[in-house]
Amino acid sequence: MELVTIILSGILIASATYLILSKSVLRIIIGLSILSHGVHLMILTMGQLKRGNVPVLDDSVSSYSDPLPQALILTAIVISFALTAYSLVLLLRNYKELGTDNTEDMKGVPHGD
């Protein structure tokens, strides 16, 4: 299973890279979202999958799956959500100010003229 998830997260990250390299800001943000999914999956995989039970204390269970990566991912999900929300609003604001979401058009005017 780990082989599958590692490859899957590789594909997710590759697609995210491709999206980040595009011109549209919306696609870049989508790419960032996918990138965080790929990374979360990778962290979970590194803690080994499907070994033991749900990490909630139960006297009848002797083996649990690793709780630490789960805690890390929980933190990462929240932070990446904050980032996604902020960049989305930034995109909105950009639309309103510049009227474009194409990064190639966001050259600005040099100062002093």
Next chain:
Amino acid sequence: MTLIHLAIFLPVIAAVAIAIIYRYVKDVHLGWFVLPIPAVIAAYLFSLIPSVADNQVFHHTLNLMPRIGLNFDVYIDGLGLLFAILISGIGSLVVLYSIGYLSKDERLGNFYVYLLIFMTAMLGVVLSDNVLMLYFFWELTSISSFLLIAFWFTKDKSVYGAQKSMLITFFGGFMMLGGFIILSIITGSFSIREMIANVDLITASPLAPLAVVLILLGAFTKSAQFPFYIWLPDAMEAPTPVSAYLHSATMVKAGLYLVARFTPVFAFSELWVWLILVTGLVTLFWGSFNAVKKDDLKAVLAFSTVSQLGMIMSLLGVGALAVASGANEQLFTVAVVAAVFHIINHATFKGALFMVAGILDHETGTRSIRKLGGLMTLMPITFTMTIITSLSMAGLPPFNGFLSKELFLEAMFEISQANFSALAEWSVLFPILAIAGSIFTFVYSIKLIHGVFFGKRTHDTPKEPHEAPALLLASPIILSSLVIIFGLFPNILSGSIIDPAAMSILASDTALNTKISHWHGFNNPALWATVAVVVIGAALYLFRNSWMFIYDYHKEQFTLNYLYDQGLIYSELGSAKATDGIMTGFLREYMVYIFGFFVVIGVITTFYAGLPIVFDNFAEVGLQDMALVIIMLVSLAIIMMTRSRMVSIIMLGAIGFSMALFFAFFRAPDLALTQLAIETVTTTLFLVCFYHLPKRSKHEESMQFKFINFIVSVGVGVIVILFGLAAYSNRLFDSISQYHIDNVYELAAGGNMVNVILVDFRGYDTLMETLVFGIAGIGIYALMKAKVSRKDDDNEEHA
């Protein structure tokens, strides 16, 4: 802190007082307050002459940073004392001269403060034993020289000259520092005396040639040797007292001092001798050749300085032969004596000549030789001084220049007897170059006298010429008298100053007992060489109109100045092109660099370290897992290909919910919950954003396929997969999670391990994560509420 340390720092300390005095005393010329400072130092240094002549040396330490060996060690021997006396003595005369030269309308405060800083720096250079301190003072001379050249900073030419001298001398200084560091690595000390004591180590070291080249770069740039002389003629934009002081008598001799000081260290090296000899002679010839064509008085003097410095440099090269072949080799010690003697002579006559040029400029309003003429009767004192100093420069008896020139030619003739590498075979060239240089020296010296004071009186001068006031004349008169005194009685110098200085260059203890005499007998080739120089030089000057055309062949494009200017322009253009090429301003390209770099580093690491991947220890794959994987891949494919933004947002949601399911399958209920909730909110946000898009960007495009993007992203994916597999295959030790599992109830009184870790074991992470969330919220609020528009701002500014 001894008296001598105080003497070195006295000018800088006084500079503070001078700045204050300048603020409050307006009636008296500021120079009068400055004048006592170099005079006191000179007097103190003069008092040391008898002890130094008695082979006594002074060594005083002032610890600054003893741990790294940076101490202000002062070491006074003959060489250092000679230079220090030149600096303070001529410094006094220059200050006296500047009182007459600069009017009270100039920014005198700046001028004297710079000059005093320079004085300290220069004294520090010649008296330091520690190379790091030497370097410190060396750069301080460059900086103060830069400030003085640009004294009239409103003139473009001054700024150009200052920048040029700064670039070139700083380059050299920096190289020199490298040389010093190499030497200290070899010998383990920053002290020059230690280096001389450990000369065996340096001889044996393979790094020595590099140190030779680096230190010589420093010396050549400072002393305006070929091809670094180009800054000196442009430094003539400085006020004339500065040109007289810095660019003839003191600073440009710092390179000579350096070569002389390091002669005992490097004389064994063939590279050292060859470089000094050849560079010196080429500079001698080239400087004097160029001086003839110049029309500006100070330009002639600048090239003349270049040429004379080259002469001294080549003499030091011959002097190194004396050290290499044993200090008592009488033949070549003559060269060292000649070098030291000429350093003194050049300082006297060139200082005076610059002052004379300044007087002419001051009293007639021009420095162009073509516009001057027939001033003999109008300015008799100036005329007399010019005759004395120019003839001394040309090397005619009975002035002091003659004596050192004779010694120089003698040394050049004797070089054929050197038993040193291939020197004997090439020795014919040296006297020829030397004589050719001397001939041109003669020609421009005569041109200076004849062009300015003889001939018809022109009336082109902006001011009506008349004799200068006594204040201006005093300093050049003193220097010209020295020219005559040293010329007639050279032996008052030889025992007291020249011999100790020569002995420190040769690093020998045996007294030299030099006797400099005017007459060496008829069988001395140097005498006939001098005769030849005078005859040919006079002939060349008389028929100058028939051969001056050769200078027309020396086109602007072939000069070193042109090379320097173009080099500067092209280096600016090149770097602008490079930055423009890389910094395009497009986000996409920067991301390509970043990801590309990641891929390249990943590939290199894989290549060199290898990635040991073991395909075992995997959990079994369930059917529902595969279904999820397929859902995710299909969603991804749709995102990549769709034209519609709406579809890609929905597909992103699909990926997110699949992630939540994955978390559920992989026994992470908290994650699944959070992921579900957050994915819902994220998708909503995306849709809100979508709803607010302006209408005109509705025409949505599908992504254009870009090959580079594709390659880069596939590379990133492959590297991630490889590294992930390698990391998974090489778990080095067990997880620390067992601790959390064991203690979750005992220590934290909880059953849900993930939650206990979040709020108890690793609560700080959660605190900060909450903070991140809060900041994002405030940021979003601010973004939505902020009404400021940049465009409006700009309009207001323009209105």
